[in-house]
Amino acid sequence: MTESMNNQNELPESVSASSPRTHSIDISSLTRGDHQLNIENEKIALNVNDLRLSYGEKEALHGVNMKIPQKRVTAFIGPSGCGKSTLLRCFNRMNDLVDGVNIQGQVLLEDQNIYDRKVEVADLRRRVGMVFQKPNPFPKSIYENVAYGLRIQGINKKRVLDETVEWSLRSAALWDEVKDRLNDSALGLSGGQQQRLVIARTVAVKPEVLLLDEPASALDPLSTLKIEELIHQLKDDYTIVIVTHNMQQAARVSDYTAFMYMGDLVEFGDTDSLFTNPVKQQTEDYITGRYG
Amino acid sequence: MSIATHESHNQHISQQFNQSLSELRNHLLAMGGMVEKQISDAVDALINGDTELAEAVQVTENLVDDMEVLIDEECTQVIARRHPAASDLRLVMSTVKMIADLERIGDEAAKIAKMAIRLSDQGKPTNGFVEIRHIASHVSQMVNSALDSFARFDADRALEIIRKDHTVDAEYATAIRSLITVMMEDPRSISQVQNVMWVLRALERIGDHAANISEHVIFMVRGKDVRHMKIQEVEAALKDKRGK
Numbered sequence: 119m120t121e122s123m124n125n126q127n128e129l130p131e132s133v134s135a136s137s138p139r140t141h142s143i144d145i146s147s148l149t150r151g152d153h154q155l156n157i158e159n160e161k162i163a164l165n166v167n168d169l170r171l172s173y174g175e176k177e178a179l180h181g182v183n184m185k186i187p188q189k190r191v192t193a194f195i196g197p198s199g200c201g202k203s204t205l206l207r208c209f210n211r212m213n214d215l216v217d218g219v220n221i222q223g224q225v226l227l228e229d230q231n232i233y234d235r236k237v238e239v240a241d242l243r244r245r246v247g248m249v250f251q252k253p254n255p256f257p258k259s260i261y262e263n264v265a266y267g268l269r270i271q272g273i274n275k276k277r278v279l280d281e282t283v284e285w286s287l288r289s290a291a292l293w294d295e296v297k298d299r300l301n302d303s304a305l306g307l308s309g310g311q312q313q314r315l316v317i318a319r320t321v322a323v324k325p326e327v328l329l330l331d332e333p334a335s336a337l338d339p340l341s342t343l344k345i346e347e348l349i350h351q352l353k354d355d356y357t358i359v360i361v362t363h364n365m366q367q368a369a370r371v372s373d374y375t376a377f378m379y380m381g382d383l384v385e386f387g388d389t390d391s392l393f394t395n396p397v398k399q400q401t402e403d404y405i406t407g408r409y410g
Numbered sequence: 411m412s413i414a415t416h417e418s419h420n421q422h423i424s425q426q427f428n429q430s431l432s433e434l435r436n437h438l439l440a441m442g443g444m445v446e447k448q449i450s451d452a453v454d455a456l457i458n459g460d461t462e463l464a465e466a467v468q469v470t471e472n473l474v475d476d477m478e479v480l481i482d483e484e485c486t487q488v489i490a491r492r493h494p495a496a497s498d499l500r501l502v503m504s505t506v507k508m509i510a511d512l513e514r515i516g517d518e519a520a521k522i523a524k525m526a527i528r529l530s531d532q533g534k535p536t537n538g539f540v541e542i543r544h545i546a547s548h549v550s551q552m553v554n555s556a557l558d559s560f561a562r563f564d565a566d567r568a569l570e571i572i573r574k575d576h577t578v579d580a581e582y583a584t585a586i587r588s589l590i591t592v593m594m595e596d597p598r599s600i601s602q603v604q605n606v607m608w609v610l611r612a613l614e615r616i617g618d619h620a621a622n623i624s625e626h627v628i629f630m631v632r633g634k635d636v637r638h639m640k641i642q643e644v645e646a647a648l649k650d651k652r653g654k
Contacts, residue, residue: 366493393495395633402412405495408421 155373155388160187163327163357164209169223171204171213178204180381181223186327191349191358193372193389195365197404200378202361206329209359210246211239227327244271247320251332253312255304255319260287260296263304263315267323282322289355290318291348310341317348321356328352330360334367346371365405369393377401414497414631416563430488431501435561437484438505438512441477442557444470445512448519449553449616453546456526456609457539464530467523474516478509500633504626508560511619511626515553518612518619525609532602541585542606545613548578552620559624565631568624569648573641575621582614 164186171179179201186192186209194202207213208225211232224231232242244267255263264283273279283300287293292314296307304315313333320328330349334342349358349371362368368375369389376386377400385392385401396402403409419431448470455464485506488494494502552571559567589607593600625637628648636644 365495369495394499396412396496399412402496403421406498407423407427408418409423 154390155190157185157187157374157386157388160185160190162186163188163227164359165224165226166205166208167224167226169205169208169221169225171201171208171219171221173216174218178381179208182383184376184383184386186357186359187374188357189353189355190373191353191360191371192374192376193368194359194361194376194378195363195368195404196378196384198363199380201381202376202378203331205378206331206359206361207248209327209329210243210248212248214239244323245325246327246329247323247325248329248331249313249316249320249333251335253309253316253336255307255312255315257303257305259301260304260307260315261300264318264322266319271323286318286322287315289321289352290314291344291351292318308341310337310344313337313341313345314348317345317352321352325356327357327359330358332361332363335363342367377404379404412497413565414500414563414633416561418497418563419501424492427492427498430484430492431498434481434484434488434502434505437477437481438508439557439561441474441481441509441512442553442560444474444477445515445519446550446553446557448474448516449522449546449550452519452522452526453542453550455523456529456542459526459530459534461527461530464523464526468520471516471520474513478513481509482506497630497633500630504630508623508626511622515616515619518616521612522609525605525612529602529605529609532605535599535602535606539606541589542609542613545578545581545585545610545617548574548581549613549617549620552578552617553623556620556623556627559627560630563627563631565628565648568627568631569644571624572621572636572644575617576641578614578617582610582617585610 162185166182166184166186169179169182170177182201182205194206196202204213208221209232213219213221221233225233227242227245230237232246256266258266261283264286265279268279268282284293284297287296292311295311296302296315304312307315313336317328317333333349334345337345346367349360352358353373360368360371372389374387375389375392377384377392377396377398379400385396385398387397392401393405396405419435420428422428422431448467451463451470452467454460455462455467485502488502492498552574555567555571555574558564559571586607589603589610593603622637628634628636628644632648634647636647639647
């Protein structure tokens, strides 16, 4: 009697232990369309109000209005010359350096217009970091590249620098590859490593927003995937805005996508909807590769 | 919103992509044609007691299966090579699902053919398969319209088919009730009537699959997933400019 009872008790346990379906999902919580993001429910990092930009006579942005959500990845896509890089550069005032540029409208970072006279550009660029298409490490050691931003801020304590360099390189998923040669020249790294080093250098000063201007277009597919994986990890801590020519990349990495065309923001929405059921015909034609 | 049209798939910069997608469409329509013929042959075989025709329907079944596998492969290729987006993606996804429904319609037609062979030994019932003729003509038309709505990217027409499926379901229930009466009145007819009921059941299932295909057409054209919705919800979803 006791023996058979024991057997009965053991049986379900052994079955459930070996069953691949033991993990349970609360089905009641799953409903149609639930996975989709909604900009209305997001905290906003950057608020762009009627932003117009012209290079001399030629207007490159014709009044852009958009909200960039916090701690999400927002991708800008569009054909060459559509203004996506120009718009990205407005977010940390990179365009100020261009001759004959005229900018109207507002970009609010935490309710502060970054084009306000009171705003210190150096301080803005610490808060809104940028990574470019071609990796641009300084001709210094790996360590000094990452420590550079801190040294500029007058931080020279070795312990603080060591900690920040390690943390930044870990954030950029580069630490394991370079930890034994931190004093080697950064120029000896591969393209993909250099790009991650630049990202490490950017995050070292703890920015709020990361602007990535085609960060992977000069990299091989595996380095590209590493950068994309990194973007995915970084969005827990940063607001990320990425410009990319590669639509699949935008689809892979972003939460929200903005399609731009000839200086206008044509469509902006959650990436899932934009890539499966865009609202505008122009968007449809672009992402499916049709004649525009 | 951007609604897909039957010409949407011919405007890509890549001619090869245009070609792959139009092949996909043509193959699906060819498979649909085979299935339509299977249904009408199976019903004809049944009504005329033509066992040869019934056997032919069962042979076609294998060809339909082959088509399903072929189109499935083509869809996989398009996804792997082209990373389709938006309406192209919806075309491929719907195709994968529609061929499954078409294949099931083929199965049901083969079942009817099997019953045709069985019933040919049992002789015609007194009413001459009136229920079968009636429902068969409805569901054949549904399958035809479903394929047509796919070819024309016509979501409104697809919606009509979903409405019609409700009518067919009601007619099926009525037919079954009257056949039960027949069996009660004349118990000797039970084995024959039961086979007739199997045929009706198969026809009703064909109607369901045609309605499924129509739902996939609506998704393909309008980007709205209307599966498992009440008809009023489907209508509302199609009126709405854009659904989730």
